[in-house]
Amino acid sequence: MSDSNSLFLKALNKEITKTPPIWFMRQAGRYMPEYRAIRKKFKNFLDMCKNPDVCCELALQPINAFNLDSAILFSDILTIPDAFNLGVTFVENEGPVFTNPVSKPVDVDNLIAFNPDELNYVYEAVTNIKNSLPENIPLIGFCGSPWTLTAYSIEGRSSKDFKKTIRFVENNQESTHLLLTKFTDACYLYLRKQIKAGADVIQIFDSWANLLDAENLRNFSLNYTKSLISALKQDPLTANTPIILFSREPKCDEQTLINTSADCISLYWDMVDFDINIARDKVAIQGNLDPKVLLESKDLIKEEAYKILDKYEGYPGYIFNLGHGITPNINPDNVKFLTDVVREY
Ligand code: 1CP
Numbered sequence: 001m002s003d004s005n006s007l008f009l010k011a012l013n014k015e016i017t018k019t020p021p022i023w024f025m026r027q028a029g030r031y032m033p034e035y036r037a038i039r040k041k042f043k044n045f046l047d048m049c050k051n052p053d054v055c056c057e058l059a060l061q062p063i064n065a066f067n068l069d070s071a072i073l074f075s076d077i078l079t080i081p082d083a084f085n086l087g088v089t090f091v092e093n094e095g096p097v098f099t100n101p102v103s104k105p106v107d108v109d110n111l112i113a114f115n116p117d118e119l120n121y122v123y124e125a126v127t128n129i130k131n132s133l134p135e136n137i138p139l140i141g142f143c144g145s146p147w148t149l150t151a152y153s154i155e156g157r158s159s160k161d162f163k164k165t166i167r168f169v170e171n172n173q174e175s176t177h178l179l180l181t182k183f184t185d186a187c188y189l190y191l192r193k194q195i196k197a198g199a200d201v202i203q204i205f206d207s208w209a210n211l212l213d214a215e216n217l218r219n220f221s222l223n224y225t226k227s228l229i230s231a232l233k234q235d236p237l238t239a240n241t242p243i244i245l246f247s248r249e250p251k252c253d254e255q256t257l258i259n260t261s262a263d264c265i266s267l268y269w270d271m272v273d274f275d276i277n278i279a280r281d282k283v284a285i286q287g288n289l290d291p292k293v294l295l296e297s298k299d300l301i302k303e304e305a306y307k308i309l310d311k312y313e314g315y316p317g318y319i320f321n322l323g324h325g326i327t328p329n330i331n332p333d334n335v336k337f338l339t340d341v342v343r344e345y
Pocket of ligand 1: 024026076090205
């Protein structure tokens with residue numbers, strides 16, 4: 001795909017665009033009636049992710065409904081722990097539950113070797129989606145950051161504070177580093193295959209970066225994300241694929257995020273003090289409307305969207321997005337309205 005045809009690729013290339021490209025984190029999901037209609041045919045969410053034709057249909061739903069500037073692969077970040085045989089299931093109203101989590105250091109030693117071909121269903125979905133999209137709409141592939149995958153794999157479920165994970169990390173630093181290394185290697189092989197299958201852009205979700213203090217953030221999260229990005233940038237097959245890093249409320253400064261060598265930083269909704277003058281000409285910026293705004297009136301949605309648009313106006317490489325994913329309680333009409341507001345700004 002040539003950059004000239006895609007607003008999104010232009011912005012990732014740090015160009016000023018006439019109107020900011022727009023897509024939404026979790027743009028496919030339970031808030032859409034057409035998603036729920038398909039979802040109810042599957043008991044287990046992961047079974048749905050393992051069906052490439054269904055993933056293709058789901059990834060296209062928001063493109064057809066809102067005419068967005070990018071599609072994102074329909075899958076989940078927990079496909080990698082699933083391929084490590086940690087027994088990932090999704091429990092109704094509870095989220096992910098691992099039947100076989102990492103509980104002690106020996107569990108890390110005994111992990112099976114990651115075989116990227118176990119996730120062929122993901123690469124097939126990528127190819128199907130890519131073949132179904134208009135030529136000028138790029139496709140984002142993704143993975144969880146090594147740290148975020150580690151947190152779920154130790155905790156065995158979602159949690160507000162990931163206490164079990166924090167305790168494990170404090171008591172077993174060496175094993176934690178080994179687990180992070182295994183996930184970093186797996187992410188590299190996984191993303192490489194997504195790109196080979198047709199992904200135009202990669203987003204790395206460090207959704208639990210907020211659990212770590214400044215020193216641990218560097219040790220357990222950013223260093224591994226940086227190695228992952230570096231491996232992709234050194235590989236001729238993946239070197240030119242732009243990488244977006246979403247890091248939730250990291251306890252670090254702007255330059256530290258820029259130093260990961262990501263091409264774009266995706267800002268969490270409350271990262272309002274992030275200084276774009278430090279980031280200018282170094283990275284593109286994506287974000288960061290508070291998703292809760294989409295629960296409000298149209299007037300308020302417009303007002304809040306304009307605050308964001310005013311703030312980033314003229315920034316070389318700005319992509320409009322939410323500061324976290326769309327939640328199931330959001331009305332799709334408001335998503336359509338917001339898209340129009342951004343386009344007409
Ligand atoms: O039952 C259902 O319908 C499941 C809901 C759902 C969906 C639609 C889950 C379960 N995952 C997904 C898809 C998904 N997940 C996508 C593709 C859809 C799109 O973006 O259009 C992506 C990119 C993800 C990424 C993902 N999964 C993240 C990172 C983004 C973020 O929100 O920070 C995380 C943390 C997950 C884990 C996950 N998957 C699903 C749940 C309920 C959770 C746990 C969230 C938590 O711990 O609170």
